[in-house]
Amino acid sequence: MCIAIYKPEEKIISKATLKECYNSNPDGAGFMYAEDKVLNIKKGFFDFDSFYKAYKIHEHKQTVIHFRIKTHGKIDETN
DSSP states (O other): OOEEEEEOTTOOOOHHHHHHHHHHSOSOEEEEEEETTEEEEEEEEOSHHHHHHHHHTTTTSOEEEEEOOOSSSOSSTTO
């Protein structure tokens, strides 16, 4: 089952926790956040370092984070 996290604004999730989530569900990661009334979706991260580098910039924002584990379908950016 995938891991989905709702993170309120100004709450910080430790790098260790995010890495544990990624390692538990290593088939892709992504996150989304709203800014200037636009929903921004960042996905297609297939290694923890690239995910964390992109996420770290937005860690103080309200976000939804997703770590995928394949149950069916391909492991690619569309999933």
